[in-house]
Amino acid sequence: xxxxxxxxxxxxxxxxxxxxxxxxxxxxxxxxxxxxxxxxxxxxxxxxxxxxxxxxxxxxxxxxxxxxxxxxxxxxxxxxxxxxxxxxxxxxxxxxxxxxxxxxxxxxxxxxxxxxxxxxxxxxxxxxxxxxxxxxxxxxxxxxxxxxxxxxxxxxxxxxxxxxxxxxxxxxxxxxxxxxxxxxxxxxxxxxxxxxxxxxxxxxxxxxxxxxxxxxxxxxxxxxxxxxxxxxxxxxxxxxxxxxxxxxxxxxxxxxxxxxxxxxxxxxxxxxxxxxxxxxxxxxxxxxxxxxxxxxxxxxxxxxxxxxxxxxxxxxxxxxxxxxxxxxxxxxxxxxxxxxxxxxxxxxxxxxxxxxxxxxxxxxxxxxxxxxxxxxxxxxxxxxxxxxxxxxxx
Amino acid sequence: xxxxxxxxxxxxxxxxxxxxxxxxxxxxxxxxxxxxxxxxxxxxxxxxxxxxxxxxxxxxxxxxxxxxxxxxxxxxxxxxxxxxxxxxxxxxxxxxxxxxxxxxxxxxxxxxxxxxxxxxxxxxxxxxxxxxxxxxxxxxxxxxxxxxxxxxxxxxxxxxxxxxxxxxxxxxxxxxxxxxxxxxxxxxxxxxxxxxxxxxxxxxxxxxxxxxxxxxxxxxxxxxxxxxxxxxxxxxxxxxxxxxxxxxxxxxxxxxxxxxxxxxxxxxxxxxxxxxxxxxxxxxxxxxxxxxxxxxxxxxxxxxxxxxxxxxxxxxxxxxxxxxxxxxxxxx
Numbered sequence: 149x150x151x152x153x154x155x156x157x158x159x160x161x162x163x164x165x166x167x168x169x170x171x172x173x174x175x176x177x178x179x180x181x182x183x184x185x186x187x188x189x190x191x192x193x194x195x196x197x198x199x200x201x202x203x204x205x206x207x208x209x210x211x212x213x214x215x216x217x218x219x220x221x222x223x224x225x226x227x228x229x230x231x232x233x234x235x236x237x238x239x240x241x242x243x244x245x246x247x248x249x250x251x252x253x254x255x256x257x258x259x260x261x262x263x264x265x266x267x268x269x270x271x272x273x274x275x276x277x278x279x280x281x282x283x284x285x286x287x288x289x290x291x292x293x294x295x296x297x298x299x300x301x302x303x304x305x306x307x308x309x310x311x312x313x314x315x316x317x318x319x320x321x322x323x324x325x326x327x328x329x330x331x332x333x334x335x336x337x338x339x340x341x342x343x344x345x346x347x348x349x350x351x352x353x354x355x356x357x358x359x360x361x362x363x364x365x366x367x368x369x370x371x372x373x374x375x376x377x378x379x380x381x382x383x384x385x386x387x388x389x390x391x392x393x394x395x396x397x398x399x400x401x402x403x404x405x406x407x408x409x410x411x412x413x414x415x416x417x418x419x420x421x422x423x424x425x426x427x428x429x430x431x432x433x434x435x436x437x438x439x440x441x442x443x444x445x446x447x448x449x450x451x452x453x454x455x456x457x458x459x460x461x462x463x464x465x466x467x468x469x470x471x472x473x474x475x476x477x478x479x480x481x482x483x484x485x486x487x488x489x490x491x492x493x494x495x496x497x498x499x500x501x502x503x504x505x506x507x508x509x510x511x512x513x514x515x516x517x518x519x520x521x522x523x524x525x526x527x528x529x530x531x532x533x534x535x536x537x538x539x540x541x542x
Numbered sequence: 543x544x545x546x547x548x549x550x551x552x553x554x555x556x557x558x559x560x561x562x563x564x565x566x567x568x569x570x571x572x573x574x575x576x577x578x579x580x581x582x583x584x585x586x587x588x589x590x591x592x593x594x595x596x597x598x599x600x601x602x603x604x605x606x607x608x609x610x611x612x613x614x615x616x617x618x619x620x621x622x623x624x625x626x627x628x629x630x631x632x633x634x635x636x637x638x639x640x641x642x643x644x645x646x647x648x649x650x651x652x653x654x655x656x657x658x659x660x661x662x663x664x665x666x667x668x669x670x671x672x673x674x675x676x677x678x679x680x681x682x683x684x685x686x687x688x689x690x691x692x693x694x695x696x697x698x699x700x701x702x703x704x705x706x707x708x709x710x711x712x713x714x715x716x717x718x719x720x721x722x723x724x725x726x727x728x729x730x731x732x733x734x735x736x737x738x739x740x741x742x743x744x745x746x747x748x749x750x751x752x753x754x755x756x757x758x759x760x761x762x763x764x765x766x767x768x769x770x771x772x773x774x775x776x777x778x779x780x781x782x783x784x785x786x787x788x789x790x791x792x793x794x795x796x797x798x799x800x801x802x803x804x805x806x807x808x809x810x811x812x813x814x815x816x817x818x819x820x821x822x823x824x825x826x827x828x829x830x831x832x833x834x835x836x837x838x839x840x841x842x843x844x845x846x847x848x849x850x851x852x853x854x855x856x857x858x859x860x861x862x863x864x865x866x867x868x869x870x871x872x873x874x
């Protein structure tokens with residue numbers, strides 16, 4: 149249990165800090181939340197700055213265009229960029245955190261060369277075409293069909309909750325290539341160009357007021373067979389690779405941000421007199437413990453990823469229970485995040501009715517955390533069945 | 543950074559688990575419920591195995607390990623529901639002769655609590671009272687500062703028969719308690735009282751963590767075996783979700799406890815105690831629920847975990863204090 153950083157890690161942190169101090173003041177002004185083209189331009193410009201400085205795809209393997217950094221260095225990168233107030237990954241989210249890592253692991257050499265560099269440079273934006281109106285958390289129930297026609301798949305169906313679809317160049321698309329196969333077996337993973345004829349995007353307005361995601365209608369869209377990642381009908385396995393990235397380090401920066409917000413809440417409560425309320429004070433104290441523990445859980449998971457061979461079960465809470473990873477973290481974090489912003493509303497009092505207040509906008513968006521990327525109910529099933537080994541059932 | 547157990551630490555944990563499983567298995571546990579007198583032979587065996595001398599320097603006959611190792615050992619004690627003033631004996635092994643070897647048993651109590659409670663009063667040879675000095679962290683090594691109540695802060699030792707106490711019906715059948723009415727403060731002990739409290743809180747949290755992890759296993763084991771409506775109850779989502787939440791609680795507590803053992807920071811210890819208390823109590827409750835009617839009987843072990851968890855939650859930093867401390871820590 150060694151929490152000290154190596155001299156190399158400290159050196160990396162110092163260089164990163166210096167670089168951030170130099171470049172962040174040069175960033176253009178942040179666009180409005182509703183200005184999607186503006187947000188794309190802002191997010192991709194930041195990605196380009198990272199790329200030029202050698203920080204893009206930091207922990208990706210070198211042959212995937214990355215820097216081959218250790219998971220701990222990646223953790224430091226996420227911690228420092230958040231601490232310095234650097235832009236969030238934003239429109240680059242799916243490309244950098246889902247599609248890119250999946251392509252790096254499952255893509256052919258040609259596919260990696262074609263798609264990875266533009267993701268890292270910020271030249272191309274990806275969106276995620278997994279969920280469907282009738283297949284949300286039950287992803288294996290998806291019905292979008294892809295029928296082979298020569299060198300193409302002809303894709304028809306619809307997708308929903310497609311984040312960043314409005315400004316995306318590519319979509320990581322799950323399609324059913326064998327309707328006769330058992331539901332997990334007949335699925336394939338395609339990279340679909342968003343400008344292909346037959347693709348229609350209709351933005352969906354969220355309860356937070358912004359259009360984060362969209363509905364997508366696919367009407368006989370032709371996708372080259374060469375855009376399939378992994379074998380035909382092997383898309384479920386490829387998808388599980390994608391999702392393991394999603395639940396991995398995707399939330400690291402957010403935990404750092406939440407800890408910063410919590411400190412600001414305490415100071416605001418001191419300033420406006422709410423601090424005298426012992427119930428509120430104790431809630432803030434508890435959140436302090438929760439967020440600190442979540443941060444340490446991330447460090448634990450990263451150390452586990454760095455050191456032990458997979459499945460070595462180093463966590464060792466007995467009985468051959470494997471390391472409890474992303475689902476455990478996501479379950480607690482998504483609820484703590486909601487509690488944090490509920491507490492922010494308590495600190496603000498009537499000020500919590502101001503929809504333009506940053507904390508209140510975040511309060512609204514926090515409602516998605518127990519739903520997106522697998523609902524809390526689905527995560528509990530995963531923990532119970534895959535980690536605790538309870539029988540499948542209803 | 544490698545925030546994982548070393549090979550030596552894993553071996554220590556596994557060895558402790560094996561020792562306790564062999565010497566304090568289920569039969570011994572149930573016997574102890576009926577007859578709560580401590581097993582002196584087992585105590586000496588624990589002493590011989592280095593359980594109490596774990597952190598004493600090797601030159602003094604100790605094992606020379608640190609707080610992280612003590613936490614791993616206490617986590618195992620918590621799993622096994624091992625009774626006795628374990629925290630007191632671990633913390634006083636270097637200060638009171640005979641404790642390190644398991645020959646002598648000492649108790650430890652906090653003067654500021656009301657009532658001042660003493661665990662295993664009949665079994666202890668001595669009682670050590672810890673008093674807060676003037677202000678938080680005011681008592682340095684050796685104590686000796688004037689206390690908030692005009693008393694001297696620090697630690698005092700008293701022979702068992704010099705302590706005036708009244709009977710107290712303990713909620714935990716494995717932990718007899720007495721209410722200390724008066725304690726002579728004649729023999730001061732040169733101890734760092736704030737540090738003693740911090741370590742007592744952390745070792746108590748480690749036991750809570752062990753208990754929380756154990757009740758996850760008990761619940762999962764029962765949910766796999768017990769059939770209702772023709773299927774194992776573990777196939778019902780309602781039961782699965784209880785078990786999943788139990789694991790989440792235990793794992794969050796584990797991160798907090800392990801990290802506090804490395805940093806020894808006051809706020810980390812407070813967070814560890816808070817989250818481990820919640821994990822132990824919450825998990826025991828949920829484990830009882832998964833066991834259904836059987837869980838409500840005296841024969842099931844679940845209630846023993848719950849009662850001990852309640853008891854530990856009231857010792858060495860209760861939720862209210864930890865939360866206030868952590869809240870104050872946000873302002874600096």
